[in-house]
Amino acid sequence: MLWQSYAMHAQMDSISQWSTTMLEGATATIRLQAGERMQARILSQMDSMGVPATLSALAEHPVLVSISPNGKLALISLAIPQTEGHYAFRGIAAWQHNKTWYNKATQGQSSTMEGLSHDGRYRCADYNMGMTYDIVQVKRSGITHYLALVFQPSMNPMQAQRKIVEPVILSKHGPHFGSPVFALDSFNDQVFDRPATRLILQYATGVSASIKQIKPGKILIDQLAPMRHGQVGDYRRYGPTLAQAPLEFNRGKWRLAS
Numbered sequence: 001m002l003w004q005s006y007a008m009h010a011q012m013d014s015i016s017q018w019s020t021t022m023l024e025g026a027t028a029t030i031r032l033q034a035g036e037r038m039q040a041r042i043l044s045q046m047d048s049m050g051v052p053a054t055l056s057a058l059a060e061h062p063v064l065v066s067i068s069p070n071g072k073l074a075l076i077s078l079a080i081p082q083t084e085g086h087y088a089f090r091g092i093a094a095w096q097h098n099k100t101w102y103n104k105a106t107q108g109q110s111s112t113m114e115g116l117s118h119d120g121r122y123r124c125a126d127y128n129m130g131m132t133y134d135i136v137q138v139k140r141s142g143i144t145h146y147l148a149l150v151f152q153p154s155m156n157p158m159q160a161q162r163k164i165v166e167p168v169i170l171s172k173h174g175p176h177f178g179s180p181v182f183a184l185d186s187f188n189d190q191v192f193d194r195p196a197t198r199l200i201l202q203y204a205t206g207v208s209a210s211i212k213q214i215k216p217g218k219i220l221i222d223q224l225a226p227m228r229h230g231q232v233g234d235y236r237r238y239g240p241t242l243a244q245a246p247l248e249f250n251r252g253k254w255r256l257a258s
Helices: 002-023 028-049 051-058
Strands: 064-067 073-081 087-097 100-110 131-140 143-152 161-169 199-203 211-215 218-226 238-250 253-256
Touching: 028 051, 028 073, 028 087, 028 100, 051 064, 051 073, 051 087, 051 100, 064 131, 073 131, 131 211, 143 211, 199 218, 199 238
Parallel strands: none
Antiparallel strands: 064 073, 073 087, 087 100, 131 143, 143 161, 161 199, 211 218, 218 238, 238 253
């Protein structure tokens, strides 16, 4: 097994080299190519060395990895700086089904979120994930439900940042993103004309907003409002208030508690 150890170290060293490329003033095209090469190397590593060993090795490197509490779902996120303060997102979903591990690449566009709507559903190949920083897990009637908490950064003041509450539906053939598991008529000053399949919190660059799990089945969300001179719906001018709203799993749906 010694050769496998050497191979793993070689693959992990390439990840460190990718991180250096991101910081050396490379062009947007070179950064994107480097990020996609890293994505391909991690997928190759999973195929040759196994998913659990790869996830363990990645913990020592500057790659964002989130794993569900039951250890059966992992989401790996890459945010690749592009021009004008935007990012391109790439990633990998790995999941266990009947004790066998599978993996797929997630592809995305820039942080302009083209095609990502509050009521859409997406496969891995189509999903503009962003950076998954936590995975929430609840169980009802023997079925496990997952939510990914996702951050889409932006350094462009003309483009809002986003935190996303993203349902993840697992099957043998891979995860699907988006599901109507929310009993809400509106969120973040957006009224839904169709059932929401994700919640998107949008706010200005230069400020922070929090969506965090505080216990199983309960998520705390910062409430936002237009800042000085801001208009309702212009999320480039939104910032946090002093209020927070709890999102709770109750009777098979996620609901904002009053």
